[in-house]
Amino acid sequence: MLKGSMLVTALAAAALVVVPQPVSAATVDVSTAAQLQAALGSATPGTVVRMAAGTYRGSFVSQKAGSSSQPITLTGPANAVLINDGPSGQAPSCPAPTAGWDSGYGLWLYGAPYWKLTGFTVAESKKGIVLDNSHHTTLDGVYVHHVDEEAVHFRRSSADSVIRNSRITDTGLVQKGYGEGVYIGSANSNWSCHGNSGGADKSDRVQVLDNRIGPNIAAEPIDVKEGTQAGVIRGNTFNGQGITGQNSADSWIDVKGTDYLIENNTGTFTSPGTFANGYETHNPSTTPSFPNGCGNTWRGNKSDLGGAGEYAIKITSTSKCKERPNVVHASNTVTKAKKGLTNVPVTP
Template sequence: MKQLLANRPWFALGAAFLGGALAVGLVWASVSIARPAPAATVAEPTAGASPVPSPSATAAQQDSVRPQPGAGCPRATIDVVSADELSSALIDAAPGDVIGLADGNYQGNFVATTSGTVDEPITLCGGTDSVLDGGDPMNGYVMHLDGAQYWNLVGFSVTNGQKGVMADGTVGSTIRALTVSTIGDEAIHLRRFSTDNTVADNIVFDTGLRKPKFGEGVYIGTADSNWCDISGCQPDRSDRNTVTGNSFSQTTSEAVDVKEGTSNGIVSHNTFDGSALSEADSWVDIKGNGWVIDSNTGTNSLRDGFQTHEILDGWGTDNIFRNNTAAVNGPGFGYSMTPELSNIVECNNTATGAAEGVMNVTCRAS
């Protein structure tokens, strides 16, 4: 063989070349096996822009590309991912529609004027990362139900407006599980004969950034000084509204302010932290008639925990306080009826840290 190689130099050269090629091939094969495949790059959708599906995709595939609203929302009939889409959906809404908000920032002031029905309300729903942003706590209503009845506003966040959610003339609507913060005046306001509505399970904080004296968490009705502007010079009978299960903190005025002219509502199972109060001296002030204030818990007030006031003759009476807990840590009462009239404070209410005592009236058995 040595003789053959010596006599055939071309044969030796070919063998060497073939062996080297085989070695290189094995090296590249091992590198290819050891190296993981590159990860696919997926663009994160935002509320300002939606992914563009392939022109050949089916309608169902195209819908699946769009971001979906929060898991707690009912199945959407209309999905929106931008402020323009939201505005259009509110204009075109019809009874039974469910408008689903994808996560993202929706810049603007949004208005609904179309009504649902008792059997087919209109729903606007999203997760807490779906943020309606008014852009300026000095101006505008972030979300306005303007004569729109039978709506459900559920789950999303509202921020940066003079008012967070304004309801004018709404009936049978629900404002539930919203996060409302960084607001110039009040967070949620029901007025102009808004009746039979529920404000439930919302988180409200950081109000009164424009004018602290208007920094309520929930405001029901209209002060008598504004009746001629808002309710045709008549009492604003925003009646039978329920405020329940909400959490209030960093409000500069009352967490719940119920105005003269309103009747027969409920304030129940809310929690209040009055540490930021500067323009009110209680968590709850009832100036209407026939309200039930039940099973609320408050801490830290400038003066009293719960109050009534008679702003006009015939108003601020027939209200019932029961099962409330007041850790006042202030110079007043847990429960102050001004005057007593026909208001009832049941003996199952408690108060601590109230310098003047539990209440300024004699309690009644439940």
């Protein structure tokens, strides 16, 4: 038993114990382009950058990383609009934030994983939203429209990312053949810039969920590049009106990746535009050898080809995918097709 003086001392010491309290993340409210640029440049894990309604005109880029437990959030209403009037200056040989060069991208995350982008709009820029080595990023409820090239690009191994509940229209205003809605990965001709140590751009496991894409997407609403794997494309609505056919863009989705699940999407096509098939696969060769365009699964998709397209799902070069065949389930449906549902046997 403690004596009186000792008991008093023990109780006093206990009273001095401070229980750590969780630190609340900083919320930064911005209403001007300069304030937004500063907030993007100083964000730390857990920061919430909250935009007021208005037009933000300038170059908006961040190289700040969030974390799995404390992502960085950039949020605003739909009438908070980011516009980049670039590009300008001398571009580097491979795109990277460089002094004196403006990429022209509406919003650029470079080496900035674990972000949440919600609610706002990007327009009137060279590209819309570009993610480079910015894995575990979520885009939710954004609107991208009237851009010169692609709207949203998951690039340079921006794996395990998501775009959902978003809207994309009017792409490829200047470069029609590069006016994709959602662009996953990079063509093998660009792996020297965007690949892992010269290998594939491993923007793997990207999910494209419940978006509205089109009309006036000049290239494919979704372009899945070779070397990427295991993504999910589900619940989207594709309006193919305005697909131009340039640079072989003549379908809602061109799948050159591997082991994608493509399900419960709804696609339509009406003129004007160029339309060959609803969904297509291709098998570009890469070094080292990789079974591109194989092992993908389609189920529950509804396709209206508008009397223009041949097949809802056109599978090419089945001989290249003998070990990992593409699978088209009978739950897919098609109307107004020149030839039918698919050119391969249907799986129950």
